[in-house]
Amino acid sequence: MAEENTTAPEQEKEKQEQNEPSFQMVRSFLKDASLEMPHAPDIFFEDHDEQPTVDFKFGVASRPLAVKDLYEVVLRATITVGFKEKTMFLVEGSQSGVFELKNLPEQALAHATNVICPSLLLTYLRANLADIINRTGLPTVNLPEVNFEALLQQRIAEAKAAQEKQQQATA
Numbered sequence: 001m002a003e004e005n006t007t008a009p010e011q012e013k014e015k016q017e018q019n020e021p022s023f024q025m026v027r028s029f030l031k032d033a034s035l036e037m038p039h040a041p042d043i044f045f046e047d048h049d050e051q052p053t054v055d056f057k058f059g060v061a062s063r064p065l066a067v068k069d070l071y072e073v074v075l076r077a078t079i080t081v082g083f084k085e086k087t088m089f090l091v092e093g094s095q096s097g098v099f100e101l102k103n104l105p106e107q108a109l110a111h112a113t114n115v116i117c118p119s120l121l122l123t124y125l126r127a128n129l130a131d132i133i134n135r136t137g138l139p140t141v142n143l144p145e146v147n148f149e150a151l152l153q154q155r156i157a158e159a160k161a162a163q164e165k166q167q168q169a170t171a
Contacts, residue, residue, distance in 0.1 A: 019103055020102075020103060021102060021103045021104050021105075021108065022100065022101075022102040022103065023099070023100070023101055023102075023104070023112060023116070024099065024100045025097055025098075025099055025117075025120060026070065026097075026098040026099060026100055027097065027098045028095065028096070028097045028098075028120075028121060028124050029095075029096055029097075030093065030094075030095055030096075030124070030125075030128050031074060031094040031095065031096040032092070032093065032094040033091070033092065033093040033094070033128060033129070033132060034091070034092050034093075035089060035090070035091045035132050035133075035135075035136065036087070036089065036090045036091075037088070037089045037136060038086075038087055038090075039086045039087060039088065040089075040136075043083065043086060043088050044137070046083070046084070048083060050083075050084075052081050052082060052083040052088060053081070053082045053083070054079065054080070054081050054141055055078075055079070055080040055081075055082075056077065056078070056079055056143065056144060057077065057078040057080075058075070058076065058077050058146055058151065059075075059076040059077075060073065060074070060075055060076075060113075060114055060118045060148070060151070061073070061074045061076070062074070062113035062114070062117070065098065069100050069101060069102045070098055070099070070100055070101075071098070071099050071101055071113060071117075072096055072097070072098055072099075073096070073097050073099060073113050073117035073118060073121065074094050074095070074096045074097075075094070075095045075096075075097075075117075075118045075121040075122060075125055076092070076093070076094045077092070077093055077125055077129065077143055078090065078091070078092045079091050079092075079129065079133070079141055079143070081138075081141060088138060089133070089136055089138060091129055091132050091133055093125055093128055093129045093132070094125075095121045095122075095124050095125035095128065096121075097117055097120065097121050097124075099112070099113075099117050101113070110152075111152075114148065114151075114152045114155075115148040115149050115152055118146075118148045119146075119148055122143065122145075122146060125143065126142060126143040129143060130142055130143075
């Protein structure tokens with residue numbers, strides 16, 4: 001009888017732990033990377049008396065995997081460096097991560113896959129793209145810090161505006 005009483009609290013604790021929200025990165029990997037230097041080697045010998053232009057673009061995508069509670073989140077970045085109307089180089093990369101996201105409400109899940117996970121992946125992507133750029137022989141360009149919360153809010157606002165525009169067009 002005493003055994004039944006001691007196992008019941010343990011079972012209850014185990015059941016609570018199974019229902020608690022949890023977040024864990026299972027794996028991070030470089031999914032894709034490319035480098036283009038359309039004006040090499042000529043660009044190396046041009047007079048670089050002014051600062052090159054640098055353009056950064058970011059994108060985030062996520063999807064559930066076949067294994068329960070596992071999600072893939074992909075952070076894409078494109079860096080384009082130009083000089084006098086010429087592209088010095090263009091580097092693109094996709095850093096992917098597999099995340100275990102258990103028992104998260106829908107809003108928290110969206111926040112995790114669009115803000116928290118990409119923030120973690122940025123460190124890995126920054127290092128991978130810096131390594132690729134370093135191999136060009138040109139000065140390194142590092143990815144800046146990114147406010148993924150602001151990017152998420154911008155995407156939500158754009159989707160809402162597009163939906164309202166579509167509703168007005170059908171009315």
